[in-house]
Every structure is written in structure tokens, then in C-alpha cells.
Amino acid sequence: MADVAAKERKILVAVDESEESSYALSWCIENILTGNSNDTLILLYSVPPRAVYSTLDGSGYLFSSDILATMERYSTGVAQCVMKKAKRACEALNGVKVETIVEHGDARDVICQAAEKLQVDMLVMGSHGYGVIKRAFLGSVSNHCAQNVKCPVLIVKKPKTDGRSK
Amino acid sequence: MADVAAKERKILVAVDESEESSYALSWCIENILTGNSNDTLILLYSVPPRAVYSTLDGSGYLFSSDILATMERYSTGVAQCVMKKAKRACEALNGVKVETIVEHGDARDVICQAAEKLQVDMLVMGSHGYGVIKRAFLGSVSNHCAQNVKCPVLIVKKPKTDGRSK
Numbered sequence: 001m002a003d004v005a006a007k008e009r010k011i012l013v014a015v016d017e018s019e020e021s022s023y024a025l026s027w028c029i030e031n032i033l034t035g036n037s038n039d040t041l042i043l044l045y046s047v048p049p050r051a052v053y054s055t056l057d058g059s060g061y062l063f064s065s066d067i068l069a070t071m072e073r074y075s076t077g078v079a080q081c082v083m084k085k086a087k088r089a090c091e092a093l094n095g096v097k098v099e100t101i102v103e104h105g106d107a108r109d110v111i112c113q114a115a116e117k118l119q120v121d122m123l124v125m126g127s128h129g130y131g132v133i134k135r136a137f138l139g140s141v142s143n144h145c146a147q148n149v150k151c152p153v154l155i156v157k158k159p160k161t162d163g164r165s166k
Numbered sequence: 167m168a169d170v171a172a173k174e175r176k177i178l179v180a181v182d183e184s185e186e187s188s189y190a191l192s193w194c195i196e197n198i199l200t201g202n203s204n205d206t207l208i209l210l211y212s213v214p215p216r217a218v219y220s221t222l223d224g225s226g227y228l229f230s231s232d233i234l235a236t237m238e239r240y241s242t243g244v245a246q247c248v249m250k251k252a253k254r255a256c257e258a259l260n261g262v263k264v265e266t267i268v269e270h271g272d273a274r275d276v277i278c279q280a281a282e283k284l285q286v287d288m289l290v291m292g293s294h295g296y297g298v299i300k301r302a303f304l305g306s307v308s309n310h311c312a313q314n315v316k317c318p319v320l321i322v323k324k325p326k327t328d329g330r331s332k
Contacts (some may be wrong), residue, residue: 007196024318031288120199127312142312154320
């Protein structure tokens, strides 16, 4: 058993500002990373691309460049905040290396490309993927990733508050 | 960390006769169950219902009752064989309780209902789910389960033989 536990694994966790994502990370820390100090946990946050905002009015010209710049600054701020919170959740992990990556782009592409490029052993994500606005336009990110990523994909749903929150 | 490791978890693994399923079980044993002797591993096999065979000719009368009975006996034989193989794969697990369940029915329903009824902490399955014939008729079982099961769902894909079989 010691040999198995000592195996080095790279685990990619897609994080965002949602409670689902926060729960997925916590669940992963408690259930997957326990006791294996040879793991590397990679936290990935994707900042929505301009195109997602621009499609809001159909013509692509709803927002001025000032507003777009403000939204991008806001997104970057959110990314920093999410990463800070996620890293704090990882503090209890003994010896696990934690890396963070912030990428700009469609969450579906960002996650699939990162999983491939980093040759991770596992991808963990919340069930609804990446943010409310994007979900409405792009459909389920987790569904897309489960179908397209080659490594094992763990989709974690935040339990409804019906007592199944173990 | 000791408290976390001592948590009792129920892990449901959907098994079938495919290599994908066998790989998913092995991956789960190596990556999820390692070192946690308080886990209960539940192996679930669903025997296809008659309806799946009957739909093969469109009218539902292609097979005589004798042939259907033979196919059911064959399915039961396959189930026993798969379970035997799966249990053998679990022998190396120190102290993990292993239970087996064989249910008749549509794999999608059988898995979702078992996950719910047994209040499992995690569902593990191969990416293509349950058998070649059924997949052609019913679509992706894993996709359905990932969307409908409340607990975390781990979808494991068997790597292509391109050297990523770590």
C-alpha cells in the first residue's frame, strides 16, 4: 500500500466564485487528497473572454470599451479573490503542493486544454461549471469536460440542504 | 488528518464486462480507496432488461421466448463472471468491505436508483457506461448518471495506448 500512496499525482481543480466550486474543492481535499503528500493540486480559474459579454445584445456592440475594460478589471479582481479563498482551503493539506493558474478564455476550452497540457491524473469540478452568466450561454461546462477530457473527471455537486451534506 | 481518513464512506462502482469498466474499478482502487479501511465498496452490475433485446427488430417480436430465456441466462452468467473478476481486483484492499449487487433493469435507472437508495458518497463508472449494445440504443449512461445522481460522480476513461496509461 505504501507504494501506491507514494505515487505522484497531479490533480486539476477548476475553481470559480460559485458555492458549488468551493464545495467541490473542499470535497476533493477531504476525499481525494487525504494522506497523499506526493500530490500536486492545481487550481485553475478561467476569466471569461470579452466575447461572452459582447454576445449579450446579439449585435455585439452593447458595451463600450470602457465598460468592457471595467468588467475585465472586475473579473481579474474576482479571480484573485477566488484564488486566495481556494488557497486558504488548501492550507490544511500536509505537504501537498498547490499551484494556481489563471487563464483567459472560454471555461470549457481552458479546462480541457489545461488538463491535456499539464497531463493531469484527474480533473475535479463542480457540476455546473463556471459562473451563472456563462452557463446560460454555453450550457454545462462540466458536461462538456466530462466528454472531452481524457483523464478521469470527478463532478461534485453541492448537496441541497436536506441533511445529505456529509 | 487521522480523523478525515477514518471517515466511513460508501463508494458505488458500476461494473460491466467492458475494459473501460475494469479500468475504472482499478483506478478507483488505486486512487480513491488507498489507505482508508473504513470504506465500503459496492460493486453494482445491471442485467439488461428484455425490452432492450426486443427493440432490436423494431416490432419487438424478433426473438422467441426460448431465445430470450437463453439470453437472460447468458446475462446472468456474464454478471457472475464480471462480479467474480471485480471482487478479485478488490482482494488487495486492506480491510475495505466489498459488497456486490446485481439488479435487472436499464443501467441508467439501476445506477441512479442505487446511488440514491444506498446514500453513497461517490459513484464511480467508466466513461461509456454499460455495454456496447445498450449504448447504441440508450446513449451514454455515464452522461445520464452525471446529470442525475446527487452525489459526486467520477467518470474514468480508459487511456488509449499512447503511453498515458499511468
